Amino acid sequence: MAQRLNLVADEDMPHVHEWFSPVADITLLPGRQINAEHLIGKDALLCRSVTQVNAELLQKSSIQFVGSATIGVDHLQTDWLDQQQIGWANAAGCNAAAVAQYILSGISVWLLRQNRQLDDISVGIVGAGNVGTCLANFLDILKVPYYFYDPPLVEQGDPRQFVDFKKILSCDVITLHVPLTQTNKHKTFHLFNEFVLQQLTPEQLLINASRGAVIDGEALTKYLSLAHHAQVILDVFEHEPNVSDKLVNQCLLATPHIAGHTLEGKSRGSWMIYQAFCRHFNLDILADQSLSQVLPEKNALLLDTIDDIRHGLLNLYDVRTDHQKLLNYSGSLAEHFDELRKNYARYHRLLPRRDYDGWQTIANKVNSLEQADLAKTPSDLNHAQLLLSLLIDQ
Numbered sequence: 001m002a003q004r005l006n007l008v009a010d011e012d013m014p015h016v017h018e019w020f021s022p023v024a025d026i027t028l029l030p031g032r033q034i035n036a037e038h039l040i041g042k043d044a045l046l047c048r049s050v051t052q053v054n055a056e057l058l059q060k061s062s063i064q065f066v067g068s069a070t071i072g073v074d075h076l077q078t079d080w081l082d083q084q085q086i087g088w089a090n091a092a093g094c095n096a097a098a099v100a101q102y103i104l105s106g107i108s109v110w111l112l113r114q115n116r117q118l119d120d121i122s123v124g125i126v127g128a129g130n131v132g133t134c135l136a137n138f139l140d141i142l143k144v145p146y147y148f149y150d151p152p153l154v155e156q157g158d159p160r161q162f163v164d165f166k167k168i169l170s171c172d173v174i175t176l177h178v179p180l181t182q183t184n185k186h187k188t189f190h191l192f193n194e195f196v197l198q199q200l201t202p203e204q205l206l207i208n209a210s211r212g213a214v215i216d217g218e219a220l221t222k223y224l225s226l227a228h229h230a231q232v233i234l235d236v237f238e239h240e241p242n243v244s245d246k247l248v249n250q251c252l253l254a255t256p257h258i259a260g261h262t263l264e265g266k267s268r269g270s271w272m273i274y275q276a277f278c279r280h281f282n283l284d285i286l287a288d289q290s291l292s293q294v295l296p297e298k299n300a301l302l303l304d305t306i307d308d309i310r311h312g313l314l315n316l317y318d319v320r321t322d323h324q325k326l327l328n329y330s331g332s333l334a335e336h337f338d339e340l341r342k343n344y345a346r347y348h349r350l351l352p353r354r355d356y357d358g359w360q361t362i363a364n365k366v367n368s369l370e371q372a373d374l375a376k377t378p379s380d381l382n383h384a385q386l387l388l389s390l391l392i393d394q
């Protein structure tokens with residue numbers, strides 16, 4: 001029998017016990033507190049975005065594999081890990097659908113406040129990777145025009161249509177889906193600086209659910225103090241969890257980095273890392289282990305009134321609930337920020353936040369209905385209605 005492995009895992013990573021305990025002894029710790037001493041004599045580290053994984057953390061350890069159950073990797077010193085031949089993996093795309101859902105909910109709230117309609121806006125997507133593409137797929141279904149800006153993909157010969165930054169800055173909604181990078185040719189650190197922010201108008205909406213430092217936080221606070229400014233929705237902040245009260249209160253909506261936290265998004269992250277871990281240590285995945293096994297059945301959504309349909313996307317997930325929870329705090333906002341993230345699944349226990357499913361099925365059904373002439377010149381309302389009925393059908 002193969003020797004049991006020893007691993008340290010973030011206590012807020014779901015399903016670690018179910019999937020890893022047959023092959024490993026597990027020490028669970030709060031992600032921000034994992035330190036070099038905890039890793040001495042361990043084989044693997046399973047982390048989330050809150051653990052800085054670098055030479056200082058690992059050099060005294062015998063860690064051979066680091067798995068982060070996140071899309072972003074800015075907290076991993078990947079060049080050092082490669083140099084040390086320490087295997088590492090992230091969970092690319094694990095919660096892309098959850099982030100797209102968050103963006104659609106945020107846009108819906110902004111439209112209500114502006115008394116505008118979905119078919120009246122354009123969306124500029126900065127970063128056309130997993131999240132940007134997932135969002136675009138949904139916008140296709142909703143018939144909302146969008147534009148992609150992604151110079152690295154243009155250089156790689158991606159055949160889709162891309163626009164320049166100026167065009168993006170003219171869109172009604174600008175939404176950021178780039179990794180945080182500090183050094184490369186297309187670095188994203190402070191991509192939205194004071195100069196860029198000042199080009200926005202009060203008719204526009206800027207959303208950041210990528211990484212906080214893609215927008216210069218200080219410049220943003222200053223910009224939002226002006227009499228006329230664009231509306232802003234933030235899920236991420238520079239220097240988390242030390243988030244400024246002032247900035248939170250200046251936003252149309254602010255949430256504690258939970259855009260990706262659907263049940264599917266979190267569970268898929270652990271599942272992808274479990275698979276990478278098995279590959280790294282040459283282990284078999286047990287027959288009774290699977291992602292679907294840990295996800296509960298979905299409840300059908302009931303839409304009773306015309307308002308339910310008008311606010312259709314908000315019935316599926318209403319970001320205002322999470323915004324309100326961030327505002328309802330007493331004491332330190334930094335502690336509250338981490339606490340809300342930690343308990344996110346628990347707060348949603350009665351009606352857990354779930355991914356929208358069956359993107360392709362929905363798109364196919366919409367197309368076939370249109371071809372059958374059943375949905376002539378659909379308005380945004382028809383589309384939302386159709387979309388919802390299809391989602392409930394799943």
Ligand SMILES: NC(=O)c1ccc[n+]([C@@H]2O[C@H](COP(=O)([O-])OP(=O)(O)OC[C@H]3O[C@@H](n4cnc5c(N)ncnc54)[C@H](O)[C@@H]3O)[C@@H](O)[C@H]2O)c1
Pocket residue numbers: 071072073092093095096099126127128129130131132149150151152153177178179180186187188191209210211235236257258259260261
């Ligand atoms: N708020 C959350 O909960 C949450 C959840 C998931 C991901 N994220 C963040 O969102 C980021 C994007 O996720 P993804 O899955 O789409 O990643 P991805 O790697 O699939 O796509 C990122 C895209 O950004 C592009 N890009 C890089 N630099 C750019 C630049 N300067 N300008 C324009 N485009 C640029 C890349 O070419 C790539 O296509 C992640 O790196 C992560 O930091 C946040």
Ligand SMILES: O=C(O)[C@H](O)[C@H](O)COP(=O)(O)O
Pocket residue numbers: 048049050069070071072073095257258259260261341
């Ligand atoms: O990069 C990601 O996947 C997201 O930022 C992710 O949702 C962060 O989640 P956490 O670190 O809280 O697990």
